[in-house]
Amino acid sequence: MLSADKMSELQYAFKLNHTYYFDDFNDDDEFLNATQKLIEDKCFIIVFGTTNDADELYDKLLFFNQYYFPVSEIKGYLKKGAYFAFRSDLFKGYSLRNRLKDLGFLEYSMQESLVLKDNHQRLIAKLFNLLVEETKMPQSEIHSTIIASYLNLLLYHMQRFYQRFMEDKSDEINALQCQFLKELYTFFDQERRCMLAPPTATLLSKKLNCTARFLNDISLKVSGKTAQYHIENFIVTAAKQLLAETDLSVAEIAERMKFEHPQSLTRLFKRKTQITPLDFRISII
Incomplete structure (x- = not known):
């Protein structure tokens, strides 16, 4: 030595x-x-x-x-x-x-x-x-x-x-991907109509006892989409639910979704759906 x-x-x-x-x-x-x-x-x-x-x-x-x-x-x-x-x-x-x-x-x-x-x-x-x-x-x-x-x-x-x-290890990998998607839903409290914490690949990987990069590679292998893609889809789906079922303003929904600024939610929503949250609400009336 x-x-x-x-x-x-x-x-x-x-x-x-x-x-x-x-x-x-x-x-x-x-x-x-x-x-x-x-x-x-x-x-x-x-x-x-x-x-x-x-x-x-x-x-x-x-x-x-x-x-x-x-x-x-x-x-x-x-x-x-x-x-x-x-x-x-x-x-x-x-x-x-x-x-x-x-x-x-x-x-x-x-x-x-x-x-x-x-x-x-x-x-x-x-x-x-x-x-x-x-x-x-x-x-x-x-x-x-x-x-x-x-x-x-x-x-x-x-x-x-x-x-x-x-x-x-396709069976184990598919099971991990299913668990990842299942864990996503634990971030949103249906009774209180709010996000308990901002869902991130890092937080989810800790819950699943793996690294964020491993989780992302598993997601790409199984679904062809990144872990972040699924996380953003989940956030937008939850926002759609609040837009459709409540009278909360976009700013109030953004706060409940744990966004620091309402504009961040609007940008994400429009990027994923091609319309703004307000336009979405009008479209379903």
Whole structure:
């Protein structure tokens, strides 16, 4: 294990001269000590290692960044492995830099990560080793291009693995989508005719014990629509009910729907229905 001074020296060199850094670790404390500063420096970290999940050891590929680095969950979970840290400017001039934003699994929690078995494990191990070996090569004009290519290939394979996972677990995924839509209705109190809280993908994902990005990807897979699309439809449906069954003004309805400004409800309503709330009320008289 590197000493604290040596680690600090390496991280300083990394920050000044490099857009990537690689190391291995033998326990979770070693990993956390080595990566906390990298996370603070807004690095993205890919971990290929052995985890302790439900008292069994598994091989997984995990993804961490400045927005998701759950120290308390990592402790006792990671056993050993290796990690590759990089900043987004590694991909300056590459389409991969933009692709990172579109890969939903990069924002999944550790609990939502895939267990890598047999051929999948061997394939990812080979790709990760190629990536690691390239980090040891002398700096050259093509060096960053090769690293970006290996990383791109690694992410493509993970994307394919998750697509297969979605297909193989269709029953569970459909059930989660049904539960998501069911939970939406708990936000509106029919008796009091008001929204109990603004429904958001973050709140709903917490109720369903998953991440907002996982919920969104499930929704896209099952319905072809984002989670936000269903949330907005639910809000507009509730607003239509109040417009049709009460004499409340649009401003009063917006307040009951937990909008800060009536204009926000009007804009959403018109975007989803092509007419304003008032026009809708007139149309049903």
